[in-house]
Amino acid sequence: MTRRSLLAFLGLLLAKPLSVLAAWNEQAFGAKTAADALKTLGAASPAPSNDIVIEAPQIAENGAVVPIEISSNIPGTTSIAVLIEKNPFPLTGRFDFKADALPFVKLNVKMGETSDVRVVAEAGGKHYSASREIKVTIGGCGG
Amino acid sequence: MAAGPMKMRATLAGSNTAGVYTEVRVLMTHPMTTAQMKEGLHHIRNIVVKQNGKPVVEAEISQAVSRNPVFSFRLKGGAKGDKIEVSWVDNKGESNSIETAVA
Numbered sequence: 001m002t003r004r005s006l007l008a009f010l011g012l013l014l015a016k017p018l019s020v021l022a023a024w025n026e027q028a029f030g031a032k033t034a035a036d037a038l039k040t041l042g043a044a045s046p047a048p049s050n051d052i053v054i055e056a057p058q059i060a061e062n063g064a065v066v067p068i069e070i071s072s073n074i075p076g077t078t079s080i081a082v083l084i085e086k087n088p089f090p091l092t093g094r095f096d097f098k099a100d101a102l103p104f105v106k107l108n109v110k111m112g113e114t115s116d117v118r119v120v121a122e123a124g125g126k127h128y129s130a131s132r133e134i135k136v137t138i139g140g141c142g143g
Numbered sequence: 144m145a146a147g148p149m150k151m152r153a154t155l156a157g158s159n160t161a162g163v164y165t166e167v168r169v170l171m172t173h174p175m176t177t178a179q180m181k182e183g184l185h186h187i188r189n190i191v192v193k194q195n196g197k198p199v200v201e202a203e204i205s206q207a208v209s210r211n212p213v214f215s216f217r218l219k220g221g222a223k224g225d226k227i228e229v230s231w232v233d234n235k236g237e238s239n240s241i242e243t244a245v246a
Contacts, residue, residue, distance in 0.1 A: 022188075022189040022191070022201075022232060023189075023203070024188040024189060024203050024234075025203060029203070029205050064209060064210070065209045065210075066209075069215075084207060087207050089205060089206075089207065091205060092204065092205050092207040092208060093202060093203065093204040093205065093208065094202065094203045094204075095200060095201075095202045096200065096201040096202070097199070097200055098197075098198060098199045098200070098201075099219075100194055100197070100199045100218055100219050100220075101192070101199040101200045101216065101217070101218050101219065102164060102217040102218065102219055104215075104216065104217040105200075105202075105214065105215065105216060106213075106214065106215035107208060107209075107212065107213070107214050107215075108208065108209035108212065108213055109207055109208055109209060110177075110206075110207045110208070110209055111207075140209075
C-alpha cells in the first residue's frame with residue numbers, strides 16, 4: 001500500500017462515522033435548567049403564545065410514559081422544542097419541520113416529578129412559548 | 144435490552160375541504176436508558192423522516208423520551224403509495240430504519 005492510498009483509506013475510515021452521526025446539540029441537551037437550554041438554542045426570551053397547543057394529561061399516574069401532543073398554529077413554524085422544566089436535563093427534544101411537514105409531533109416522555117412542560121416554537125426567526133403543568137404521581141426517571 | 148425492530152404506519156387523514164395530510168406513526172424498539180440506570184446512558188439522538196426520499200422532519204431527542212419511543216408526525220398533503228422512511232441513530236452509533244408506502 002502506498003502512502004497516498006493509506007492516507008485515502010484512513011480518510012475514508014474517518015469520514016464514515018461523521019456522515020452517519022448527525023448533529024446533536026450536546027450543550028443544549030446537557031443544560032441543567034430550561035433557561036440555560038433555551039439560551040443555548042438562541043431562544044432566551046420567547047414571547048408567550050396561545051397559538052401553541054399542548055395536549056397532555058393533567059395528572060400522569062406513571063411518569064415513565066407521559067403522552068404529549070404538540071401543534072403550532074403560528075404561521076411559518078419551522079421548529080418545536082420540548083422542555084420538561086423539573087427534569088435533570090430539561091431539553092427533551094427538538095423537531096425541525098421542513099416545508100412539507102406540519103408543525104406537529106406526538107411523543108411519550110419521562111417525567112421525574114410534577115413539572116411544567118414548556119414548548120418553544122420558532123417561526124420567522126422569532127421564538128414563541130407556551131407551557132402546561134403535568135402532575136406526576138409516580139416519577140419515571142429512576143430504575 | 145438491546146435496540147431492535149421498528150414498526151410504522153402511514154395513512155392519509157384529514158378531508159378534501161380542510162386539507163389532506165399524511166399521518167405517520169412510528170415505533171422504535173430502544174431501551175432509552177439514562178445515566179442513572181444500571182444499563183448506563185443509551186438513547187436515540189437523531190431521527191429523520193423522509194417523504195419520497197426528501198427529509199421532512201429532523202429531530203434531536205434526549206434520554207427523557209420514553210422506552211420504545213412512539214412518535215406521530217404529520218406531513219402536508221400526500222398520496223397513496225408515497226414512500227415514507229424513518230431512521231434513527233443513538234449515542235452508541237447504533238442505527239435502524241424502516242420504509243413503508245402510504246396506505
